[in-house]
Amino acid sequence: MPKPSALSGRLYQTVASTKFWRGVVATVVFIALWEIVSRVGISRVPAPSAVVLTFGDLMADPSYWFSWYLSMRRVFLGFFAAMLVGIPLGLAMAVSKAFYGTVFPVFEVLRPIPPLAWVPAAIIFWPTQELSIMFVTFLGAFYAVVINVIDGARAIDVRYYQAARSMGSSGWDIFRRIILPGTVPSIVVGATVGIGIAWAVVVAAEMISGGGSAGSMGGAGGGLGFFIWNSYVGGSYTQIVVGMISIGIAGYISSALLRKLGELATPWLREQ
Amino acid sequence: MAGARVGHGGRKVNRAPLPTHDRPSAAAKAPVSPSPARHKGEIRIVNVVKIYGSETASIRAVDNCTFDVPAGKITVVVGPSGCGKTTLLNAIAGFHSITSGTIYLDDALLCGPGRPSAAPGPDRIVVFQNGALFPWKTIIENVAFGPMMQGRLSKKQAFEKGRAMLAEAGLRDLESNYPGEISSGMRRRVEITRALMNDPKVLLLDEPYRALDSLTKSVMHEALLETFDRNQVTIFFITHDLEEAIFLGHRVVIMTTRPCRPKKILTVDIPHPRDYSVLTTKRFREYLDETIAAVHEEALKAFAAGERER
Amino acid sequence: MLAAGEINASLSDAPAGRSADGTDRVRRVKVAAYRLRQWLGSPRPYLMLLGFGLFFAFWYLTVEVWKLPRFSQMPGPTTVISEWLSPDPTYGLSIYSPEYYQHIWVSWRRVSIAFLLATATGVPLGLFLGWSLRFKEYVFPVFELLRPIPPLAWVPLAIIMFQGSETPIVFLTFLASFYATTLNTMLGVESIDVSFVRAAYCLGARRRQVFWHVIVPGAMPFIFTGLQISVGVAWFSLVAGEMVSGQYGLGYLINTSYTMVQYPTMVIGMITLGVVGYATSAAVRIFGNYLMQWRARELAMGGEK
Numbered sequence: 073m074p075k076p077s078a079l080s081g082r083l084y085q086t087v088a089s090t091k092f093w094r095g096v097v098a099t100v101v102f103i104a105l106w107e108i109v110s111r112v113g114i115s116r117v118p119a120p121s122a123v124v125l126t127f128g129d130l131m132a133d134p135s136y137w138f139s140w141y142l143s144m145r146r147v148f149l150g151f152f153a154a155m156l157v158g159i160p161l162g163l164a165m166a167v168s169k170a171f172y173g174t175v176f177p178v179f180e181v182l183r184p185i186p187p188l189a190w191v192p193a194a195i196i197f198w199p200t201q202e203l204s205i206m207f208v209t210f211l212g213a214f215y216a217v218v219i220n221v222i223d224g225a226r227a228i229d230v231r232y233y234q235a236a237r238s239m240g241s242s243g244w245d246i247f248r249r250i251i252l253p254g255t256v257p258s259i260v261v262g263a264t265v266g267i268g269i270a271w272a273v274v275v276a277a278e279m280i281s282g283g284g285s286a287g288s289m290g291g292a293g294g295g296l297g298f299f300i301w302n303s304y305v306g307g308s309y310t311q312i313v314v315g316m317i318s319i320g321i322a323g324y325i326s327s328a329l330l331r332k333l334g335e336l337a338t339p340w341l342r343e344q
Numbered sequence: 345m346a347g348a349r350v351g352h353g354g355r356k357v358n359r360a361p362l363p364t365h366d367r368p369s370a371a372a373k374a375p376v377s378p379s380p381a382r383h384k385g386e387i388r389i390v391n392v393v394k395i396y397g398s399e400t401a402s403i404r405a406v407d408n409c410t411f412d413v414p415a416g417k418i419t420v421v422v423g424p425s426g427c428g429k430t431t432l433l434n435a436i437a438g439f440h441s442i443t444s445g446t447i448y449l450d451d452a453l454l455c456g457p458g459r460p461s462a463a464p465g466p467d468r469i470v471v472f473q474n475g476a477l478f479p480w481k482t483i484i485e486n487v488a489f490g491p492m493m494q495g496r497l498s499k500k501q502a503f504e505k506g507r508a509m510l511a512e513a514g515l516r517d518l519e520s521n522y523p524g525e526i527s528s529g530m531r532r533r534v535e536i537t538r539a540l541m542n543d544p545k546v547l548l549l550d551e552p553y554r555a556l557d558s559l560t561k562s563v564m565h566e567a568l569l570e571t572f573d574r575n576q577v578t579i580f581f582i583t584h585d586l587e588e589a590i591f592l593g594h595r596v597v598i599m600t601t602r603p604c605r606p607k608k609i610l611t612v613d614i615p616h617p618r619d620y621s622v623l624t625t626k627r628f629r630e631y632l633d634e635t636i637a638a639v640h641e642e643a644l645k646a647f648a649a650g651e652r653e654r
Numbered sequence: 655m656l657a658a659g660e661i662n663a664s665l666s667d668a669p670a671g672r673s674a675d676g677t678d679r680v681r682r683v684k685v686a687a688y689r690l691r692q693w694l695g696s697p698r699p700y701l702m703l704l705g706f707g708l709f710f711a712f713w714y715l716t717v718e719v720w721k722l723p724r725f726s727q728m729p730g731p732t733t734v735i736s737e738w739l740s741p742d743p744t745y746g747l748s749i750y751s752p753e754y755y756q757h758i759w760v761s762w763r764r765v766s767i768a769f770l771l772a773t774a775t776g777v778p779l780g781l782f783l784g785w786s787l788r789f790k791e792y793v794f795p796v797f798e799l800l801r802p803i804p805p806l807a808w809v810p811l812a813i814i815m816f817q818g819s820e821t822p823i824v825f826l827t828f829l830a831s832f833y834a835t836t837l838n839t840m841l842g843v844e845s846i847d848v849s850f851v852r853a854a855y856c857l858g859a860r861r862r863q864v865f866w867h868v869i870v871p872g873a874m875p876f877i878f879t880g881l882q883i884s885v886g887v888a889w890f891s892l893v894a895g896e897m898v899s900g901q902y903g904l905g906y907l908i909n910t911s912y913t914m915v916q917y918p919t920m921v922i923g924m925i926t927l928g929v930v931g932y933a934t935s936a937a938v939r940i941f942g943n944y945l946m947q948w949r950a951r952e953l954a955m956g957g958e959k
Contacts, residue, residue: 094788095795102796116814173701178709184931186890188897189905189924192912196727272804276894279809280909297807301898304810312810320802327802439852466858476853480871480948489867490857522948542857 118310126310127317140322142295143278146202147270147326150209154266158214159259162221167251172222179218187211187273191280205277205295212273213266220265224258225251257341260334264327271323275300296322385450385467385545385578387413387436392445394431405431407603409445413546418572418579420589422639423599423607424646429582432604433548436580438464449545466490469539470548474555475531477523483510483534484519490542502541509537513571529560533567540575549581553588562620565591573617586639590631591623598638601646608638729918734925737918745916747907757923758930760902765888765934768824772831772884777877780839785869790840797836805830805891809898823895823903830891831884838880842873875949878942882935889931904930 103120110119130136165172187208194204232250241249278297294302296319303311335341394406405428413419421429434440436447436454438461446456455462469490470476477486487510488502497505510516513533523531532552539547553561565588572579583589589596596610612631614622622628693699710731716722717730729737737743741750748754783790783797805826812822850872854864896905904927911919943949 091791094791098792098796099799102799117811170697170701173698174705174708176705177702178705181706181928181932183928184886184889184935185924185928186893186931188890188894189908189927191897192908192920193728193924195912196917197724199724272806272890275804276806276809276898279806280894280897300807300810304813309814312814316803316807316811319804319807320800323804324802437852437856464852464855466856469856470852472849472853474847474849476847476849478850478853478868478871480874480946481867489854489859493854493860493863493867494858524948538857 116309118313122310123313123317126308127314130311130314136299139294139296139299140318143274143297143319144322144326146205146278146295147209147267147274150206150274151213151263151267151270153206153210154213154217154270155259155263157210158217158262158266159221162218163225163251163255165218166222166225166255167247179215183215187269188276188280191277195281201281205274205281208277209270209274212269213263216266216269217259217262220258220262221255224255224261227258228254257334257338260330260338264330264334267326267330268323271319271326275319384415385413386415386448387454387546387578387580388446388448388451389413389432389436390446390448392432392435392447393443394428394435394440395443404603406442407605409605411597411606411609413578413580414595415450415578416576417594418581418592419595419597420581420583420593421597421599422583422586422589422635423604424601424639424643425584427599427602427642427646428604429599430550433470433550433580433582436462436546437468437470437548438462466494466542467544468546468548469542469544470550471532471535471539471552473551475523475528475535475552477531477535477538479523482520482522483515483526486523486534487519487538487541490538494542506537506541509541510534512574513537513567527560529556529564532556532564536568536571540571540577544577546578546580549579551582551584554584561585561588566619568592569616569618586632586635587623590628590635591618591620596631596635598635599642601642601649607642608634610635727917729921734918734921738922743919745911745919747911747916747919747922754922754926757902757904757907758926761892761896761904761927762930762934764820764824764903765827765885765892768827768892769831769885769888771824772828772835772888773881776832776835776884777839780836780877780880781843781865781869781873783836783840784843784873785865801833805833805887806894809895813899819900823892823900826895827888827892831888834884834887835877835880838883839873839877842876842880843869845876846872874942874946878938878946881938881942885934885938886931889927889934893927 106117107120110117110122161175165175190211191204191208194207195201198204198207228251232254233246236246236250274295275297278295279301296315300312300315300319303309303315389412390410392406392409393404396403396405409428409432421432423429431440435442436449438455441461442455443460444457447454447462449468453459477483478489481489484503484506487506488497488499491497491502491505492499507516507519510519513536515530515534515537518526518530518534523534526534535552536547553564556564569592581589581592590610590612593612596612597606598608598610599605600607610631614625614627713731716725717728718732737745738748740748743751746753779793783794808826808829809822812825816822816825846869850868851864854868859867892903893905893908896903897909900906904923908920908923908927911917911923
């Protein structure tokens with residue numbers, strides 16, 4: 073028999089393991105219970121069967137995909153801004169004690185204010201609703217990125233500095249070759265956490281601000297958060313669940329994408 | 345001497361119900377060749393093989409390893425890094441299974457055909473490389489842990505016995521401290537005391553002094569020997585430090601590089617009790633030369649095979 | 655040179671273990687006073703003042719002095735502070751008005767209920783997930799399946815499922831908190847050095863004893879870190895829930911003052927939220943330090959290996 077390729081080999085291993093089947097069993101049981109609860113009518117929860125049907129219908133609806141696009145755009149733009157501002161800020165704080173002493177207390181005081189509490193202020197401040205939603209996602213990811221960058225830079229083994237110094241590196245060289253690469257794993261962690269928070273934030277921001285400028289399109293416009301809210305207001309409960317699942321999938325894909333990118337950026341961490 | 349030590353023959357071997365496998369039963373006893381000392385902690389390793397991994401990528405850590413660990417003596421195992429010494433210790437302790445072969449403890453089957461893995465128990469207590477004193481318990485609570493968990497002593501009795509044994513080891517003042525507050529040398533000694541509280545047959549030491557500086561180490565050695573002289577428990581000791589091995593051991597087993605098996609067994613004929621003046625005697629240097637030569641050969645092989653220091 | 659038998663006796667050069675409680679307390683106060691003096695002598699407190707000063711200056715200048723276009727509608731720091739402290743506030747809310755405290759109380763109560771429920775369910779669940787592999791294999795996949803759905807996406811469903819206006823909000827907050835707690839607890843159990851577990855078995859402990867004497871105390875530091883995160887997440891979700899539905903509460907306050915164009919009140923709400931959120935986090939941390947004396951002392955010694 074020909075040797076199986078690596079991918080099908082791994083697939084085989086997954087399918088053949090008890091761990092996989094236990095997970096499957098549990099998921100099936102969960103869905104079954106859900107179906108029963110919805111049929112019995114204890115609470116007005118939509119049934120999984122109905123949800124699947126609605127999902128099928130929606131997949132053909134372009135405005136559904138447009139809300140995906142809107143939400144993703146808001147998340148990623150806010151996220152990139154957070155990285156753009158957060159990484160240099162974090163590095164500056166890690167490198168300079170004076171800078172840290174000045175900036176960090178203010179940072180720590182602002183951090184407990186949930187990003188969502190900023191939504192109204194953001195709407196007042198920014199000219200468009202899109203920007204205000206992006207500002208809020210930016211905030212969500214920003215804190216996570218900065219904290220992780222600082223932690224990461226601090227954790228770099230001091231011996232690397234000593235080794236570089238003894239080999240004659242300048243300050244800038246050390247920054248470029250030791251601090252920067254040494255912090256990359258933490259940046260990746262901060263990014264993954266940050267984008268998760270950004271998704272959580274975008275959903276609520278969309279609900280609160282009524283979907284942004286595209287909200288007037290009605291139907292499934294205005295982002296996935298607005299889609300869920302609108303479905304609730306319009307009484308189509310199955311659509312609510314579809315929206316929730318969609319967000320879950322979107323969030324998962326984003327995190328997985330980032331994790332993959334992170335792995336590519338840190339080849340030295342790969343296990344033998 | 346710490347009061348509660350009951351005599352050997354009359355002692356009720358009360359092992360708590362072991363977590364996974366059944367206890368080595370009396371029925372599994374092989375025909376006995378009576379050993380000269382009392383049956384207390386003699387280990388016989390017979391043809392043990394240990395293979396890690398799956399069919400595609402396997403590592404043979406131990407291969408047809410056979411040697412004896414005599415009762416009531418200190419046996420030191422040395423060898424190049426990663427050669428499988430810790431695997432053997434883990435098999436005796438019950439943390440790993442063996443692929444084939446047999447290990448006997450006092451002529452009772454510990455692990456072997458039909459029972460690939462022993463169960464950990466208070467007859468073979470391990471002292472770990474990085475220390476495993478529970479950081480969330482005080483010293484006295486740590487020390488009293490064993491007998492209390494096994495239900496052999498009440499809390500009051502266990503604390504009393506603990507205090508007595510700590511006093512013997514010169515550690516009595518530390519009893520209300522937490523392990524995080526005392527030095528690593530003291531922590532090691534407390535850990536050994538904790539083990540001895542349970543009257544184990546065998547003490548398994550996995551490079552316990554590796555992380556200590558050499559000054560502390562030499563003091564630890566003498567403390568260990570003193571404790572040993574009092575307790576006469578079998579000690580199975582793994583180390584890299586050849587001087588430590590010869591200084592402490594009655595027997596030194598030199599292992600080959602992976603897969604490990606005994607390359608040479610040295611009987612160190614320097615009488616106990618020993619103190620550090622022994623280190624400069626001619627006899628000692630001779631043993632050391634012999635050991636270095638043997639280990640060096642194996643170390644070169646390991647180096648060539650690209651072993652990485654753990 | 656010491657004779658062989660005297661080594662152990664001579665080694666009792668233990669640190670002054672634990673003296674009588676009185677002197678211990680005095681010592682701690684002295685150490686704290688010393689540390690305070692050190693802190694005041696370092697540049698740190700002054701940099702902190704500088705940082706806050708710059709922040710307020712920026713806010714003040716952009717809004718009240720230069721009146722930059724974008725900032726025109728924002729309330730400046732003087733407006734906010736004078737409103738906050740005034741016995742007769744323009745928009746009806748200051749430290750003198752009882753409603754202020756009502757809002758704080760309502761929010762705080764919701765968070766506390768949700769957080770306590772989440773801890774009571776999440777910690778045991780996390781402990782079991784970390785301890786029993788089989789349990790984890792069954793339960794974790796379902797857990798992970800639901801996790802990517804942000805707590806806030808549950809808002810409408812929660813409103814449908816539960817009666818009344820309080821329960822959905824508390825449920826939401828509970829959910830977010832629950833996930834954070836469970837995950838961190840599980841991770842905590844899995845991070846426990848296996849040597850501790852092995853040592854316990856060696857010493858004759860049974861499975862259940864290992865669980866109570868090794869796993870639970872060993873996971874405590876991680877559990878408390880998780881609880882701090884969980885409190886933060888709870889506030890996060892609570893605010894969202896309050897902004898979308900419900901009456902009273904700081905989130906509701908912020909939203910309504912925005913719709914009613916009472917911007918200074920809005921900012922007061924935001925700042926109060928930050929302060930209360932920080933205080934609850936700190937409370938959890940302090941409680942944790944108290945419970946885990948061993949850890950506090952270990953860290954104080956510099957965590958010597």
